Amino acid sequence: MKTGFRAGKGHVVALSGGVGGAKLAAGLAGVLPPDRLTIVVNTGDDFEHLGLTICPDIDSVTYALAGMNDTTRGWGLADESWQALGMLKRLGEADWFQLGDRDLAMHLSRSWRLRTGATLSQVTARLTASLGIAHAVVPMSDSPMRTQLQTADGWIDFQQYFVAQQCRPKVLAIRFEGEADMAPGFADALARDDLEAVIICPSNPFLSVDPIMAVNGVRAALAALEVPKLAVSPLIGGKAIKGPLGKLLAELGAGIGNAAVAAHYGRVISHLLIDHADQDDEVLLSAHGLGVTVTDTMMHQAADQQRLARVVLAAGGVAIGSP
Amino acid sequence: MKTGFRAGKGHVVALSGGVGGAKLAAGLAGVLPPDRLTIVVNTGDDFEHLGLTICPDIDSVTYALAGMNDTTRGWGLADESWQALGMLKRLGEADWFQLGDRDLAMHLSRSWRLRTGATLSQVTARLTASLGIAHAVVPMSDSPMRTQLQTADGWIDFQQYFVAQQCRPKVLAIRFEGEADMAPGFADALARDDLEAVIICPSNPFLSVDPIMAVNGVRAALAALEVPKLAVSPLIGGKAIKGPLGKLLAELGAGIGNAAVAAHYGRVISHLLIDHADQDDEVLLSAHGLGVTVTDTMMHQAADQQRLARVVLAAGGVAIGSP
Numbered sequence: 001m002k003t004g005f006r007a008g009k010g011h012v013v014a015l016s017g018g019v020g021g022a023k024l025a026a027g028l029a030g031v032l033p034p035d036r037l038t039i040v041v042n043t044g045d046d047f048e049h050l051g052l053t054i055c056p057d058i059d060s061v062t063y064a065l066a067g068m069n070d071t072t073r074g075w076g077l078a079d080e081s082w083q084a085l086g087m088l089k090r091l092g093e094a095d096w097f098q099l100g101d102r103d104l105a106m107h108l109s110r111s112w113r114l115r116t117g118a119t120l121s122q123v124t125a126r127l128t129a130s131l132g133i134a135h136a137v138v139p140m141s142d143s144p145m146r147t148q149l150q151t152a153d154g155w156i157d158f159q160q161y162f163v164a165q166q167c168r169p170k171v172l173a174i175r176f177e178g179e180a181d182m183a184p185g186f187a188d189a190l191a192r193d194d195l196e197a198v199i200i201c202p203s204n205p206f207l208s209v210d211p212i213m214a215v216n217g218v219r220a221a222l223a224a225l226e227v228p229k230l231a232v233s234p235l236i237g238g239k240a241i242k243g244p245l246g247k248l249l250a251e252l253g254a255g256i257g258n259a260a261v262a263a264h265y266g267r268v269i270s271h272l273l274i275d276h277a278d279q280d281d282e283v284l285l286s287a288h289g290l291g292v293t294v295t296d297t298m299m300h301q302a303a304d305q306q307r308l309a310r311v312v313l314a315a316g317g318v319a320i321g322s323p
Numbered sequence: 324m325k326t327g328f329r330a331g332k333g334h335v336v337a338l339s340g341g342v343g344g345a346k347l348a349a350g351l352a353g354v355l356p357p358d359r360l361t362i363v364v365n366t367g368d369d370f371e372h373l374g375l376t377i378c379p380d381i382d383s384v385t386y387a388l389a390g391m392n393d394t395t396r397g398w399g400l401a402d403e404s405w406q407a408l409g410m411l412k413r414l415g416e417a418d419w420f421q422l423g424d425r426d427l428a429m430h431l432s433r434s435w436r437l438r439t440g441a442t443l444s445q446v447t448a449r450l451t452a453s454l455g456i457a458h459a460v461v462p463m464s465d466s467p468m469r470t471q472l473q474t475a476d477g478w479i480d481f482q483q484y485f486v487a488q489q490c491r492p493k494v495l496a497i498r499f500e501g502e503a504d505m506a507p508g509f510a511d512a513l514a515r516d517d518l519e520a521v522i523i524c525p526s527n528p529f530l531s532v533d534p535i536m537a538v539n540g541v542r543a544a545l546a547a548l549e550v551p552k553l554a555v556s557p558l559i560g561g562k563a564i565k566g567p568l569g570k571l572l573a574e575l576g577a578g579i580g581n582a583a584v585a586a587h588y589g590r591v592i593s594h595l596l597i598d599h600a601d602q603d604d605e606v607l608l609s610a611h612g613l614g615v616t617v618t619d620t621m622m623h624q625a626a627d628q629q630r631l632a633r634v635v636l637a638a639g640g641v642a643i644g645s646p
Binding site: 050051052081083084085086087088090091092093101102104105106108109111112115126127131280308 | 375404415
């Protein structure tokens, strides 16, 4: 085990996708000070739309950490308006992707600064700081790597599948297009002497976490790390709260339930946190040498997010210390 | 005189800047059918802002023709909202240019389509048609030509002068940066056998009309045309209703009042329409060989715009025919 940290002082790396992952990321940011946490976000869902570079997962994490996310709708900004989108529709432009007016400002600022030569890491640091976020939110890579899904009609981009076709097509395979190196903040965080734990947030293993794993060197680096590597299962009662995970598991023949999640993560994780509703899975998972914690993984409010964050950190032996 | 037209059938070309010109352009569109009118718009004010290509005068003309312009504020769209701008400000981006949410959709659509290779003419035709405008709205050129003003601090771009510095700096000189050919719709309209008249709308001669004149071949083509060329003076009571024209006339030593406007247009025009408030100018202007019409040039409402349009067309001998 690494010994570069003192109890209550070490660093934690969290890997996150969008909405579900963003909730735990916000919980971790609520219990760990900024210098102890790096949140690495999937950018496989990123896409170009009307000339804008849109990073849905970075935005979800940003809005959750800034306390600006809409908790009723489940995505995007609270108190959002849709005037620009209505006008775009009137102008005959594509309206399948919901562009809120304030959300649009994020895309505009990001796209413009990327165009002037800033990296996605630099742009993300600027946007998050502007919204008062003190914790590091880091894209998995500064280079594009795009999640694509093979359907009966051929390979389609993630947003085409997820938003435009609302996950209806049967998925035959998933791939990640592009060669991407870790963003500096990601590589640096994994290499820290005081790294205490890696946490995989409750995001879709295939669509939100696998892209991060597909970045050059990530899988090997995680496998080599001797710190606790804890994943929170995105399943509750064997089903995903939201999104196509259950459908995907079946279509890809990946098995069902937490056994499938654990099998998919393999050696990358040392611990799996599962919901009380799935406590029957504990015996089987433990038999495969995995540390298992059964807890309440549903996160409705900030208090739930922080409670789960504390449980995950405790399962990894990470002391929170005095805030 | 050209004889390619029959009474009530010939074509009219209107040259327009932003707000003031847009009002007469809307009036002309209200009394002439689409196949008899081409509205050519100044693009010297166009600029790049946060990665968007913004064409203020094209937008003003478009909003006026679509009946979507805000008549109280005097610019932009009616019922506009400003959520994106507020967020851009929060993100630390420049907020000196007022980007309304629906206005932003215009800039986004335009910028995206320009980036994919469409010409400004094509983009403008698409945007205006989307908003139900049947008349041709044509940029003066598909190539950028940028109006710049020399001040004590050097040359500055038009929007920097007009919006950011609100016309405060003293202007020493004006120039138009870039080499631009007429947009196809402009050149074709001027070359029509059935061209009956050219109308210069009541826009700033130095800032809104001169850029059009600076496009390759325009000044020569207008001078050679033997049809009536009518300008509506932007002055009422010797002063501009809006904008820096009065200040500019003084700073550039161009004289005062309609004599200065007439001298500036020179041989390009054959007729000048002036307001009743300036009827004393009529004798002097007529003495210089100019056809002069004294009328009410203030346009508050659509009825005023169409009334003035009828007066201008009548002064040019253009029959409106049955609508």
